[in-house]
Amino acid sequence: MTEAAAKSNKPPRTAITPTREENFPEWYQNVIKAADMAENAPVRGCMIVKPYGYAMWENIQQGLDRLIKAEGVENAYFPLLIPLSYFAKEAEHIDGFAKECAVVTHHRLSMNEKNELAPDKDSVLAEPLVIRPTSETIIGESMHNWVQSYRDLPLKLNQWCNIMRWEMRPRLFLRTAEFLWQEGHNAFATAEEADKDARQMLGVYQDMFENYLAIPAIPGAKTPEERFPGAVETYTLEAFMQDGKALQGCTSHFLGQTFAKSCDIKYLSQDGTQKLAWTTSWGFTSRTVGAAIMVHADDDGMVMPPKLAPYQVAILPIVRDDADTGKILAFCDDLQRKLAANGVTARTDKTEARSSDKMWTAIKKGVPVRVEVGAREIAEGKLTFTRRDLGKDGKKTATVDEFLSSVGGVLEQMHKDMLERARAKMKAMVTDIASLKEMRDFFAAEKTGGVRLDYSLIKGSEEFEAIKKEFSVTSRCLPFSDKGQKVIVAKAY
RNA sequence: CGGAGCGUAGCGCAGUCCGGUAGCGCGCCUGUUUUGGGAGCAGGAUGUCGGGGGUUCGAAUCCCUCCGCUCCGACCA
Structure with a gap:
């Protein structure tokens, strides 16, 4: 305990209550609120992404878009509304999504008998339109038109858009009725190319x-x-919170060839025969913002991964004497400009809040590095900076030039440390076991995390089905590293 | 969509059982002293008590009925 804490005789106070240990779901929501990232919308299940949360998503988009384009994929845009008949083409696909589709049935509003604004009875659409829960069918229709010869393949398309799946139990970022994502859709001449592509993405x-x-x-x-x-194989990244x-x-x-068949995506091959194409689809959603929160945030709030932080450095003017204010703010502006020139994003807190409040605001937002600039720093030509993930004990001082030349490395090191800390936690979350009996014992004991065991032990096993039901766990994936021989079973979001 | 809980000031809550002028803490505003890890004092503002209907002289409180939120489950990114 620090001296101050001992003196005040208070328990150490966390910025977020409850703590992770006390109530994880509530902690999660309070982190989002404290960081001002998002809030619930008037429509159940929808969310309002606030500027600070959206800025993080924009950074994710920017980074991922670059990576996707490097794979030779081109961006396009397909419509929000999908004719019901398109959707009806693929039976298995319907089975999977029918329960959660929003459907547009009218195209006009008017006053009804009760003088209320309502869908106009005379404006019923000839064919209902489904608000896309994913776009395989409508993109497949275009691929049908665009693919004629083997020379048109591979065809690699991506779109950034919103999606609607009518969720029963929404949670900000993790599961909302409307969410943001990118969906890529590629078509190939052979099965081998397509499967390789799915793994590649x-x-x-x-x-x-x-x-x-x-x-x-x-x-x-x-x-x-x-x-x-509708998929032959689904590849996944499973993370542990x-x-x-x-x-x-x-x-x-x-x-x-599921969608090649239902959408009739055919090409004339080199041997002069018509052949069905092979397709892939791959998606990355705004849920990953929630994942970053549940992996990195602590009891004082968000911890932003440095490469995705809306701003990487919070410059906090420490003003004691009004006479110094101008000098300090000018110093901060200058520092912010120099950081920008170094490719580091920064923001100066120019509010009139007390210094301690400025700090806590930056902490709760998870800004990777805080810099304190007060009369002392200006007098000594040095500044004080702190990494969010290390806390106040990690405070350091440096001259402006030293800071400017090292801040990139500091952010890089923070990224590495966060990844390694998360990796250590993840390793501790997966327990190797050798039997279903051990699995039952593991979940019955309410141990943290999941188990890994031979896939053959659960395949077609009634006892496994019973365990799934009783402890609400599911098989998460067959890790590539085990060559499909093992399976990971855990509770999941 | 099933089970449970909850809707009262920006946020967190008390008041509801047992009907009688709307409260507390934090935040906010003004002033002042403060300011380097959550300040003190003095003033001040803020509510269709989730909506609608009913009972009553009188409803946050009792009854009916919608709506919303949270957690647990089923479904899913």
């Missing part, structure tokens, strides 16, 4: 997870029961 996602979000994840294949409706639950980070699907 999962690799792109893993790059994004580790090198931007600082979230370690287990790449693997979904079991048949957990596959995307601090409460021990798994989270499907994103998925990449090898769709075989």
Whole structure:
């Protein structure tokens, strides 16, 4: 305990209550509120992403978009509304999504008998339109038109858009009725190319997870029961949250010829015969913002991965004497300009809040580095800076020039440390076991995390089905690193 | 959509059982002393008590009925 804490005789106070340990779901929501990232919308299940949360999503988009384009994929845009008949083409796909589709049935509002504004009875659409829960069918229709010869393949398309899936139990970022994502849709001449592509795009996602979000994840294949409706293989990144639950980070699907068949995507091959194409689809959603919170944030609030932070440095003017104010603010402005020239984003807190409040605001927002600039710093030509993930004991001083030349490295090191800390936690979350009996004991004992065991032990096992039901766990994936021989079972978001 | 809990000031809550002028803490505003990890004092503002209907002289409180939120489950990114 610090001297001050001992003196005041108070328990150490956290910026977020309850703490992770006390009540994880509530802690999660309070982190979002304290960081001012998002709030619930008037429509149930929808969210309002506030500027600070959206800025993080924009940074994710920017980074991922670059990675996707590097794979030879082009961006396009397809409509929000999908004719019901398109959707009806693929039976398995319908089974998977029918329960959660919003449908547009009218095209006009008017006053009804009760003098209330309502859908006009005379404006019923000839064919209902489904608000896209995903776009395989409508993009498949375009691919049908665009693909004629083997020379048109591969065709690689991506779109950034919103999606609607009518969720029963929404949670900010993690599961909302409307969410933001990118969906890629590729078509190939052969099955081998397509399957390789699905794995390749999962690799792109893993790059994004580790090198931007600082979230370690287990790449693997979904079991048949957990596959995307219509997919031959679904590849996934499974991450573990601090409460021990798994989270499907994103998925990449090898769709075989399912959609090529239903959308009639055919090409004339070199041997002069008509052949069906092979397709993939892959998506990365705004849920990853929630994942970053549940992996990195602590009891004082958000901890932003440095590469995705809306701003990487918070400059906090420490003003004691009004006479110094002008000098200090000018120093801060100058520092912010110099950081910008160094490719580091910074923001100066020019509010009139007391210094301690400025600090706590920056802490709760998870700004990677805080810099304090007061009369002392100006007099000594030095400044004081602190990494968010190390806390006040990690305070350091440096001259402006030293800081400018080292801040990039500090951010890089913070990223590495966050990734390694998360990796250590993830490793501790997965327990190797050798039997279903051990699995039952593990979950019955309410141990944190999940288990890994031979896949053959759960395949077709009634006892496994019973365990799934009793402890609400699911098989998360067959990790690539185990060559499909093992499966990870855990509770999941 | 099933089970449970909850809707009272910006936020967190008391008051509801037992009907009688709307309260507390934090935040906010003004002033002042403060300011380097959550300040003190003195003043001040803020509510269709989730909506609608009913009972009553009188409803935050009792009854009916919608709506919303949270947690747990089923479904899913």
